[in-house]
Amino acid sequence: MADAAGRLTKLAEEVLGAPLPVRIRAWDRSESGPPGAPTLVIRHRRALRRLLFKPGELGLARAWVAGDLDIDGDLYEALDRLAGLIWDRSDAPKPPRAALVRALARPEFRAAAREMLALAGAPVPPTPPAEELRRRRGPLHTLRRDKEAISHHYDVGNDFYALVLGPSMVYSCAYWESPQATLEDAQRDKLDLICRKLGLRKGQRLLDVGCGWGSMVLHAAREYDVRAVGITLSEEQAGFARKRIAEAGLADRIEIRVQDYREIHDEPFDAISSIGMAEHVGRTQYAEYADALYSLLKPGGRLLNHQIARxxxxxxxxxxxxxxxDRYVFPDGELAPVGRTVGQLEEAGFEVRDVEAIREHYALTLRSWVDNLERHWDEAARLTSPGRARVWRLYMAASALSFERNRIGVNQVLAVRTPEPGDSGTPLRTREWCAGTHRG
Structure with a gap:
């Protein structure tokens, strides 16, 4: 196929009715498109076959994971230019597709693509292995299915996550004093902000729901002298957290469990932190989640719910x-608007005392993780697989842009199980907990 890039550019521009926003380099080394723009590299013609058989995001994702597609140039600029064609969303009642994605499904385009691919002699491409969660058993958000979904995302290898997250081992939005701060400082400041919002004091009992690699419970026990229980559904996370806790000499004050929040029947806690966990709960289960956390708190106890919102x-x-x-990153995960989250917490009995929006902080966090991944690319690919590393790079870079463009946000919601006659125990000036940082 002579001048594949030129033919593809012409076809795309006919479909879009506008110039293509990126340059194309095809497998035959031909190039076409605006000079100086980031280049979409189509390494193999089977990338087109993937789009033909799975039009839209899934076909593009499979081509990216398999290494059939790549970006030459600034990844963020390329994704930003392509966002309107791929990830753009509207208020249409049906799942929307932007112009190019809709066109890929039209019979006339499919016929043209089949003809081009037949000329190229490309076979039907296989689905990239491992990186896609193939088996989904039973209804959504059962104990078993949630555990499988969490394992798919988090049991990738602790060494891989250590490369991406850095020494803090915190996989949620950091809290930045300035863009020049270090990721490690910003993650420590986030953990300390949560502790101060929860009003932690010596001897109190903290539950960390979705404790990850144990960073929150370690910080709370070390800096605020509390006793803590951390729960996760990931065996790898739990093992790593227990090792960190033992090395810190805090095993007598911190317990790590592989346990679902629906399985906790302990005596009530003084405080609960849920950091980046509620996104896994699902809309059908969120009322049960809110009820469960309310029941696990003592009267006057506080919940800090840190959650991405759409x-x-x-x-x-x-x-x-x-x-x-859904297929490659967070199986069965769902986002909700912050208003719905606040409403459901209130319906469970909580008094919502504070909501802080920190979406710009997540963009900075994600860009730092992408930098870490790119600096350690060969080792990251070796620790997992090249496909899995490519998934994380695309996911984190695209997510950074989504936060920057206000397509999604992240919020810390402080809620209290306010006792009778109504003293919530929160300070009159709540923003005082945001002034300065605790350095221990």
Whole structure:
């Protein structure tokens, strides 16, 4: 196929009715498109076959994971230019598709693509292995299925996550004093901010739901002298956290369990932190989640719920998770608007005392993780697989742009199980806990 890039550019521009926003370099080394723009590298013609058989995000994701597609140039600029064609969303009642994605499914385009691929003699491409969660058993958000979904995302290897996250081993939005701060300082400041919002004091009992690699419980026990229980569904996370706790000499004050929040039947806690965990709960289970956390708190106890939020849409029942994220990153995960989260916490009995939006902080965090991954690329690919490393790079870079463009946000919601006659125990000036940072 002579001048494949030129033919593809012409075809794309006919479909879009506008110039292609990126340059194309095809497998035959031909190039076409705006000079100086980031280049979409189509390494193999089977990338087109993937798009033909799975139009939209999933076909693109499979081509990216397999290494059939790549970006030459600034990844963020390329994704930003392509966002309107791939990830753009609207308030349409059906799952929307931007112009190029809709066109890929039209019969006339499919016929043209089949003809081109037949000339190229490309076979039907296999689904990239391992990186895609193939087996989904039973209804959503059962104990078993949630554990499988968490394992898919988090049991990738602690060494891999250590390369991406850095020494803090915190996999949630950091809290930045300035863009020039270090990731490690910003993560420590986030953990300390949560401790101060929870009003932790010596001897109190903290539950950390979705404790990850144990960073929150370690900080709370070390800096605030509390006793802590951390729960996770990931065996790898639990083993890593227990080792860190033992090395810190805090095994007598911190317990790590592989346990679902629905299985906790302990005596009530003084405080609960849930940091980046509620996104896994699912809309059908969120009321149960809120009820469970309310029941686990003592009267006067505080909950800090740190959660990614999406923008509201006109038809909430038509909301769907992006195929790329659902298949490759967070199986069965769901985002909710912050208003719904606040409402459901209130319906469970909580008094919501404070909501802090920190979406710009997550963009900075994600860019730092991408930098870490790119600096350690060969080792990261060796520790997992090249495909899995490519998934994380694309996911984190695209997510950074989504936070920067206000497509999604992240919020810390402080809620209290306020006792009778109504003293919440929170300070009159709540923003005082945001002034300065605790250095221990």
């Amino acid at each position: 923008r509201p849409v006109a038809d909430e029942e038509a909301y769907h998770v992006d195929e790329f994220i």
